[in-house]
Amino acid sequence: MEDLKSQINLVKLPKHIAIIMDGNGRWAKKHGKPRVFGHRNGVQSVREATEAAAELGVEYMTLYAFSTENWGRPVAEVNALMSLLVQTIRKEIATMNKNNIRLQAIGDLEKLPPKSYKALLEGIENTKNNTRMTLVLALNYSAKWEIIRAVKQLAKSSKDGTINPDDITEATFDASLSTKGIPHPELLIRTSGEQRISNFLLWQIAYAELAFLPIYWPEFRKEHLYQAIIDYQNRERRFGKTSDQLTE
Ligand code: FPP
Numbered sequence: 223m224e225d226l227k228s229q230i231n232l233v234k235l236p237k238h239i240a241i242i243m244d245g246n247g248r249w250a251k252k253h254g255k256p257r258v259f260g261h262r263n264g265v266q267s268v269r270e271a272t273e274a275a276a277e278l279g280v281e282y283m284t285l286y287a288f289s290t291e292n293w294g295r296p297v298a299e300v301n302a303l304m305s306l307l308v309q310t311i312r313k314e315i316a317t318m319n320k321n322n323i324r325l326q327a328i329g330d331l332e333k334l335p336p337k338s339y340k341a342l343l344e345g346i347e348n349t350k351n352n353t354r355m356t357l358v359l360a361l362n363y364s365a366k367w368e369i370i371r372a373v374k375q376l377a378k379s380s381k382d383g384t385i386n387p388d389d390i391t392e393a394t395f396d397a398s399l400s401t402k403g404i405p406h407p408e409l410l411i412r413t414s415g416e417q418r419i420s421n422f423l424l425w426q427i428a429y430a431e432l433a434f435l436p437i438y439w440p441e442f443r444k445e446h447l448y449q450a451i452i453d454y455q456n457r458e459r460r461f462g463k464t465s466d467q468l469t470e
Contacts (some may be wrong), residue, residue: 226448240260250263288303289364324350324351324353326359396425436442
């Protein structure tokens with residue numbers, strides 16, 4: 223593992239890594255257990271990913287913990303996920319403070335069950351002065367929801383005269399998203415073998431490198447993050463230019 227870690231070029235580290243944590247249910251099924259068993263085991267993977275990223279010096283990590291569409295799951299599973307969230311946040315605050323990690327969240331947070339919302343706000347408040355890495359949880363999040371919300375906000379501002387529609391730029395739009403102030407992810411990882419974006423950070427991943435890993439989320443360990451970063455560093459990010467232009 224140390225060998226893998228030493229292959230990472232710390233100068234070319236992605237500033238922001240986003241992860242779609244997928245495959246908890248399938249992992250549980252493979253082990254003949256109920257789906258919540260998969261979610262519970264997924265928490266260890268959250269720890270591994272967070273620790274590995276912070277140790278390397280990644281500045282932001284965003285985890286897709288609950289999508290707007292996830293409300294459609296069986297009530298018992300939704301409830302289990304929500305209480306797991308409360309428990310995990312409460313339990314991990316001390317470790318986050320010890321490791322200087324700040325908690326943030328994106329999504330339609332006020333619509334979370336009051337207990338989860340409260341635990342989340344407490345976690346954010348209690349870690350707000352930490353500076354090593356920001357861990358962003360996407361909760362009741364969907365990229366289309368976020369984009370529509372930004373459009374409404376800009377439309378209102380132009381109606382009341384605080385913004386001229388001609389002055390709307392990528393930067394103004396960025397500042398209207400819930401990720402305001404956070405750099406766009408350079409690397410997006412999805413576990414479980416599915417190759418989809420599933421309504422996650424659609425605007426922000428315009429130029430992200432995508433890594434689809436053939437493992438279920440509860441199997442994710444530090445070395446998977448290391449390998450994904452090594453692969454990312456071996457790719458050529460051209461941003462629409464030619465290879466030759468990049469070396470000029
Ligand atoms: C996807 O697997 C996973 C989720 C929808 C939830 C992720 C939640 C956790 C890892 C636990 C708590 C997280 C935090 C940040 C405290 P799936 O259920 O869609 O799996 P499947 O596709 O195999 O059914």
